[in-house]
Amino acid sequence: MEDKNKNIESLHAEIASLREELQESNGMINAIRNGDIDALVLNKNGASEIYSLQTADYTFRLLIEKISQGALSISRDGLILFCNEHFALLVGSSCEKVTGNYLSEFLSQPDHFIQIIESLKYGVNAHETFFKAASGQKIPVQITLTDLEPGAHGIGIIVIDLTEKKKHENALIYHQKILENKVQELNSINKNLEEFIHVISHDLKEPLRKILMYSDRINDENLQESDAKAIVTMKSSAARLNSLVDDLVSYSSHTMKEEFSKVNVVEIISEVITDYELIINDKKAVIQVGELPELYASKGQIRQLFSNLISNAIKYSREDTTPIIKITEVDRSESDPKNNIPSVKIEIKDNGIGMEKNHLTKIFTIFQRLHAKNQYSGNGIGLAICKKIMENHSGYITVDSLPNQGTTFNLYFPAAQ
Amino acid sequence: MIKKSQLNIIIAEDDIDDADVILDVFNRNSNFENITIVSNGEELLHYLNDPANVTPDIILTDINMPIMNGIEAIQKIAETNSLKNIPCFVYSTGLNPIYKQKCDLLGVKACLIKPYSISEFEEIPNDIIKILQS
Known part of the structure; x- marks a missing residue:
């Protein structure tokens, strides 16, 4: 009877222990089902062994597996619990070989791991460091750490290979x-x-x-x-x-670049007109200056530019006609036809002797003259200087002309940024 | 300060033709008594540093000269206490703006352009006196 009771008692105890085991297993299954567990780490004879499990959330796992950046999860002490193929490839190994090792073993400077983990406490989660590939090659990387607590124990890491970026950076510096x-x-x-x-x-x-x-x-x-x-x-x-x-x-x-400042073009033109007062009065020339924009330019060179253009317009006037010189800004919305960038266009239009079309390309060349020396004075340098000045201002000059009708010089300055 | 009609001038000029003209022009001007010509900056400094020579009232120097040019010579003169107060004039064919800037820095009284005619050469002595008196 006593034996029988003892038997029942031991059976009860066994049932209780089995129930406990069942509960534990059920808890584990639930945890796996909920995605709380990625892998099991079992301590076997002092060495860690990893047992990966397929989580319920297949899509996310696939994403992490196939993403073209290295992805890892590690325990707090740096043991690699999971690594994707990209990371394995980066360090020249296989996923099976990488998991179960410590992350520090892959760092070019192993003690950098402690700094990385410590700084996570202060919210610093991105670092640039070097990994060491199986071949011994140093790989520049950016790593971003994400604490997976409390959802899961451990830390998620995304590893971005900076080799190409560094290569470009170096090329750029070079x-x-x-x-x-x-x-x-x-x-x-x-x-x-x-x-x-x-x-x-x-x-x-x-x-x-x-x-x-x-x-x-x-x-x-x-x-x-x-x-x-x-x-x-x-x-x-x-x-x-x-x-x-x-x-x-x-x-x-004038080939030299001079210091730039804000230049009031109207003011400069009135100075130039004062300089040429005698000849303007002599020829009864009329100079009409419209509203002109402020330029960021070399004051001396802009003065030289308008001085040359105005004196040319007076010099090459028709004897039977009152010289009229109009200096105006042309519609600003029109963009520079040559470089196709927003530009400021100023026009200097005269009603002088004009030029034949086939001469127009020559006039900006130094020492090119279209007239005999005894007919018009000068060495043929004025327009060459104008062209140079426009180039110094990242702009350019063009000309339209009709014989006996007049000449128009167009100045294109890049619009202020 | 400067007594007229007894001025001593030293002129540094390496070009024999110009030296002839300038010497002639100063000789004919009654304000100048002693006119000394040297042919480069080094000779100019030797002359000025030799205690046997009378210190001139005025220095006139060309810029482009062999061995030591006029600017270098004036630089040395400006660094020498016993000489730095002598009024210096520079004259040259066409003036490089960089030289002009240096002359201004060194306290040169005036930078003159070498004339294209004898009659303009004649004006140099009087121009120098006018500048000194102003």
Whole structure:
């Protein structure tokens, strides 16, 4: 009887223990079903062993598996519980080999792991570091950590391979360096060129000055008429050569970029008009200046630009017609036809002698003249300087002209940003 | 300050033709008594630093000269206490703006352009006196 009771008692105990085991298993199954557990880590003879389980949420798992960034989940002490294929590929291994290792083993500097985990406490979850591939290669990466508590124990990590980005960054830095060197080279060439022009101008002008000075000393009263004429021609040629050298220096000095400031164009034009007061009155020229925009430009060069264009318009006027020069801003909505960027267009329109169409391309070239020297004065440098000035301002100049009708110069400045 | 009609001037000029003209022009001007010509900046400094020579009232120098140019010479003069108060004038064929800037910095009284005719050369002595008196 006693035996029987003991038997019942032990059976009860067994039932209780089995029930407990069943409850535990049910709890585990529920946890798996809820996605609370990704994997089981079992301690076997002191070594960790991982048992991955397929979670209920297949879509998310697939996303993580197939995403083209490395994805990991680790325990707090850095043991890799899960890794996707991309990460395995990145470090040159397989998922099976990666899981179960410590993350620090893949870091180029293993102790960096402690910093990364510690800084997570302070909310810093993104780091740039280096991974070490199986081949020994260092891989620059950005890692982003997400604490998975309380949903799950552990930390999720997204690993972005920065190799390509770094490569581009380095290429950019490299090209930037090359560009900087080129700019430096250009600056020094420009400086040399400027010095060269000054030296040349000095050395060319020195003998010219003497030719002029000493030919002045020749007393032509004792000379035959033909000799006196020869001397006059030599003198005027020397004077002309001298002015060409001056113009060459002036042209080269306008190739320089000067400091920019806000420039009131109307004010500058009225200054230029004052300069030419005598000849304007003499020719009874009318200069109409409309409303003009403020430019961000080199004041000296803009003055030179309008000075050259206005003096040209007066010089090449028709004798039987009152010279009328109109300077206006053309509709701003029209964008620059050449570069197709928003631009400011200023028009200088005259009613002068105009030019043949086939001459128009020549007029901006240095020392190009369309008329005999005795007909109109000048060395043919004014418009070459205008072209240079427009280029210095990242703009350009064009011309429209009809013989005996007039000429229009169009100035395109890039619109202020 | 400067007594007229007894002025001593030293001129640095490497070009023989210009030296001839400028010497002639100053000799004919009654305000100048002693006119000394040297042919470069180094000779100019030697002359000025030699205690046997009378310190001139005025220095006139060309810019482009061999061995030591006019600007370098004026720089040295400006650094020498016993010389820095002598009024300096510069003249040259066409003036490089960089030189002009340096001259202004060094306290040069005026930068003159070498004339294209003898008659303009004649004006240089009087121009210098006018600038000193103003």
